[in-house]
């Protein structure tokens with residue numbers, strides 16, 4: 062068999078988590094919390110399991126969950142998508158990203174992506190006959206250079222894929238980014254896929270600027286969020302996509318034959334739990350405290366940290382410690398120092414190495430303290 066994805070190997074998240082396990086290192090590499098989801102939510106899931114909510118969910122998702130998402134979206138972003146025609150529940154954001162790309166791409170279509178980029182984007186584009194067009198984010202701010210995005214647009218550009226809050230940098234879109242984007246796509250047929258899985262993790266009192274806050278952008282966007290992030294349950298793989306009715310029709314054609322529907326009892330449980338707004342409204346403060354603690358713990362280390370504006374990731378520069386390549390250093394940090402991190406070069410198609418590592422701070426205080434103690438020895 063000739064591989065359709067010859068350049069794809071094992072994901073860096075799997076590689077680093079395995080290495081951490083093998084060497085007994087503290088795992089700050091793959092992004093997942095080391096604490097549990099809210100106990101009321103696990104109770105609800107087990108109630109629904111026991112009550113027999115164990116058969117196929119509706120293809121588009123449990124209606125009450127879609128209704129709850131609609132009212133949450135209205136409260137937060139001033140726009141209530143229609144639960145019947147504009148919201149689809151998916152098996153993780155990974156599925157939603159794939160379904161959106163599969164729904165819109167024809168062979169040779171170009172998708173602009175900003176690097177460093179989350180690792181599922183390029184394979185999903187390639188498998189659907191598309192061509193990724195790479196635009197680098199500015200280093201070290203990871204801000205978007207809109208002039209470069211403009212220059213990357215051609216007659217084949219089918220979509221722009223954005224991610225805010227941004228994995229791995231923690232950068233977030235600003236109001237002027239949204240204006241620039243709106244201006245760029247006006248009078249074009251370019252669609253937008255907006256990966257907003259960390260929508261409830263934006264810090265320092267800033268609001269999350271969802272594309273859904275701008276009607277002219279919402280009208281051409283697939284906006285994707287993930288309950289795995291919001292409820293500390295990455296293993297559940299329950300997410301959703303908001304898109305205008307015409308786009309949702311095509312999106313659901315793919316979803317219908319990719320997975321058909323998403324795990325049933327968890328959808329019912331989240332639908333009930335969404336009555337409690339407190340969880341997602343206090344999530345920014347919850348994660349900001351972790352970010353600030355991690356920052357403070359590493360203050361006298363030889364790493365250089367730029368506070369992240371969102372997500373549960375912290376980038377660090379290690380130029381004061383070593384000139385090693387980031388992949389070599391990440392490996393050595395895991396095997397010799399006992400803390401696993403993600404090297405950033407793997408998020409670039411040409412492995413651009415800025416000497417940066419990503420740590421995940423979605424961890425208990427004890428874990429962060431133990432990791433910092435090791436990192437401070439360097």
Ligand code: PMP
Pocket residue numbers: 092152153154155156179224228256258287288289295298299300
């Ligand atoms: N996009 C980004 C930016 C992510 O960090 C993740 C988390 N792994 C995903 C998509 C995938 O989310 P899910 O686990 O819901 O598939």
Ligand code: GLN
Pocket residue numbers: 072074075090091092093228
């Ligand atoms: N999104 C997670 C991260 O960035 C990893 C997800 C995965 O392992 N596929 O670390």
